[in-house]
Amino acid sequence: xxxxxxPLLMLSGTLVLCSTVHAQTxxxxxxxxxxxxxxxxxxxxxxxxxxxxxxPPPDPPPTPAPEExxxxxxxxxxxxxxxGPTPLSAAWLRANLERYRDVAIDDPSPQNVSLYLYLQxxxxxxxxxxxxxxxxxxxxxxxxxxxxxxxxATFAANLVNREAANQRDQALTKTAQVAGLxxxxxxxxxxxxxxxxxxxxxxxxxxxxxxxxxxxxxxxPSGFFPNFRTxxxxxxxxxxxxxxxxxxVRPPDGIKPxxxxxxxxxxxxxxxxxxxxxxxxxxxxxLERSRARVTALxxxxxxxxxxxxxxxxxxxxxxxxxQRRAIPNPPVTEPLIPSPTHHRLGGH
Numbered sequence: 001x002x003x004x005x006x007p008l009l010m011l012s013g014t015l016v017l018c019s020t021v022h023a024q025t026x027x028x029x030x031x032x033x034x035x036x037x038x039x040x041x042x043x044x045x046x047x048x049x050x051x052x053x054x055x056p057p058p059d060p061p062p063t064p065a066p067e068e069x070x071x072x073x074x075x076x077x078x079x080x081x082x083x084g085p086t087p088l089s090a091a092w093l094r095a096n097l098e099r100y101r102d103v104a105i106d107d108p109s110p111q112n113v114s115l116y117l118y119l120q121x122x123x124x125x126x127x128x129x130x131x132x133x134x135x136x137x138x139x140x141x142x143x144x145x146x147x148x149x150x151x152x153a154t155f156a157a158n159l160v161n162r163e164a165a166n167q168r169d170q171a172l173t174k175t176a177q178v179a180g181l182x183x184x185x186x187x188x189x190x191x192x193x194x195x196x197x198x199x200x201x202x203x204x205x206x207x208x209x210x211x212x213x214x215x216x217x218x219x220x221p222s223g224f225f226p227n228f229r230t231x232x233x234x235x236x237x238x239x240x241x242x243x244x245x246x247x248x249v250r251p252p253d254g255i256k257p258x259x260x261x262x263x264x265x266x267x268x269x270x271x272x273x274x275x276x277x278x279x280x281x282x283x284x285x286x287l288e289r290s291r292a293r294v295t296a297l298x299x300x301x302x303x304x305x306x307x308x309x310x311x312x313x314x315x316x317x318x319x320x321x322x323q324r325r326a327i328p329n330p331p332v333t334e335p336l337i338p339s340p341t342h343h344r345l346g347g348h
Contacts, residue, residue, distance in 0.1 A: 093126075096119075097120065101116050143299075164289070164291060168270070168289075170286070171273045171276075172206040175208070175248075178282065180210065181246060181248060181272075182234070182255070184231070185213070185244050187218035187220060187221065191243065193221065195263070198265050199224075199246075199268075202268065211249075212229070213228065213230070213231050213235075214228045214230055215243065217231070246260075246268075248279075250281055256278075258271050258272065273286060273287055299323055
């Protein structure tokens with residue numbers, strides 16, 4: 001029994017000695033419940049990370065040798081003192097008047113306000129003198145005076161309107177002798193109903209032949225143009241997209257569009273005369289006579305080919321005056337183009 005107990009006592013003593021030595025060699029750290037000063041953030045502490053080794057900065061590029069440096073061109077010299085507009089001229093006022101006004105608004109002293117008002121008075125006086133000079137220039141040159149084209153007096157303007165209407169009626173009568181109208185409509189189109197009485201008026205007043213063509217094959221509810229024809233491809237061939245559609249027709253020469261929409265009586269009359277004159281079906285002088293003006297004035301600049309004229313005001317004015325063209329309105333008794341035998345308009 002004693003022989004077994006003695007070795008056990010020696011073994012236990014050895015273990016105690018080893019644990020004591022181990023506790024002395026390792027650093028002691030308090031348990032988490034013994035570290036009350038750290039509060040609730042004891043878990044947030046992390047062991048410090050090792051510092052990263054910084055890479056050394058790259059070597060600077062080698063400085064080129066003096067002979068390798070490209071020679072830079074010298075910077076252009078900018079003029080420091082450019083001449084400005086003449087003081088108190090129109091260009092100077094345009095560039096500075098608003099600046100003086102802003103100064104007077106920000107600091108409305110008697111001097112600033114008076115200076116701005118004097119400059120404004122100067123600009124008004126310049127404009128007034130220019131207006132008076134312009135009026136004298138217009139009165140002395142009929143080409144610049146609009147009363148040469150059309151008078152401003154009410155009684156004279158009314159006279160011009162009556163003369164133009166008389167000439168337009170004659171032009172429409174001449175047109176009715178060589179051409180007619182195609183009136184493409186739909187029976188359910190209210191605008192076609194509104195257009196029909198005006199076309200009937202053209203027939204009664206000028207003898208203009210109007211051929212009505214129904215896109216849906218039905219008559220107008222109002223009873224206008226009972227002798228209508230049914231569309232047999234005319235609308236597609238003429239590109240009709242809206243009704244009423246009107247075309248000036250001269251068999252067998254051609255078809256000219258007038259409108260695809262409602263027109264007033266005055267618009268109908270003017271478009272018919274304009275289209276007939278442009279097509280050469282009536283004398284073009286009828287178109288000029290039907291316009292409400294006394295004389296047509298034109299400035300022909302097609303021969304302007306000398307760029308140096310723009311730098312010489314005297315020569316430029318002389319050139320422009322030489323390009324004036326006055327087109328009077330002589331009465332037209334008979335058309336220059338003989339009227340062919342008038343054909344009745346058909347739907348084909």
